Amino acid sequence: MPHKTRWLSTKEVRSWRAATRVTRYLFQAMESQLQREAGLSFVEYHTLAMLSEQPDHTMRMSRLADLTNASLSRLSHLVTRLERRRFVRRASDPANGRFTNAILTDEGYEKLVAAAPAHVTQVRELILDEFTAEEIQQIGEFAERLLNRIGAPLSTTE
Amino acid sequence: MPHKTRWLSTKEVRSWRAATRVTRYLFQAMESQLQREAGLSFVEYHTLAMLSEQPDHTMRMSRLADLTNASLSRLSHLVTRLERRRFVRRASDPANGRFTNAILTDEGYEKLVAAAPAHVTQVRELILDEFTAEEIQQIGEFAERLLNRIGAPLSTTE
């Protein structure tokens, strides 16, 4: 019941606020640029992107949900919308009927290819260009340490 | 029209993915912990927190929107909900009728005080405890550089 809370020091608060503020700000910037220029949300874009990296442009819903940081429910709704727009289609896994595969259509692939340059350019201008290669490396290490601590799977490629 | 896109290197992609993944993961973790244990969203919590730091527990809507990274519209809806729950009330600024002040109620303050220890503890356990003081400092500097680059206001205290 006691559990004395270890409050944050002034320096910690400062770092913490800057970090939360900037991450939220950057997400919003990317969201609205993608939305404006491609009519895709950040998650939608990454859903297409993850699929495009698979040799057969196919991935199981549950894995896709994990990689895009979305709940299965959220992904399911989202894929339904992407299906309506013909960017993705579903097919249940012939090997195991419990699994559903999401499959990138040609149209979806074209959409991604059209959207990518502007997005990547924004990421460079907004973020990467601020840092040296070593700093980018450093940031990646910090992020990976946190992912390990949390127990989140790291890699994209299985 | 050309604008050759400077695509990301393998290392850059790796850092970038880890960073986006971890930030989204952490936000979700904080969201759901706050929601579960206090019935507050992350923005709601920080809205109360920002108000509590003002001597008179009062702040203009537009400033509050800025500090919580919300649009004015979003904040307005949000404050309406917080008002219904009696955590905040509104009053138009006597000095300038265009301004609306959001004011933390006693009930709202108690809510915040009740929610804070668990939240702060989670922030430590999830994130801060992974890093040395120097690293936390370093992360703060990275974040502030980005905020400057973007042109976002930095400080909380005016």
Place this chain on the structure above:
DNA sequence: CAAGATTGATCTGTCAATCTTC
């Protein structure tokens, strides 16, 4: 019955339109 996935109800955010005060 457990894992994978979907659905529907509800809540929250966004965008455009509007209102108010200076």
Place this chain on the structure above:
DNA sequence: GAAGATTGACAGATCAATCTTG
């Protein structure tokens, strides 16, 4: 008329309940 703020309509996310297959 412009800045600050609010509103309503719609799009999207969350949560709990449900369906389906192994």
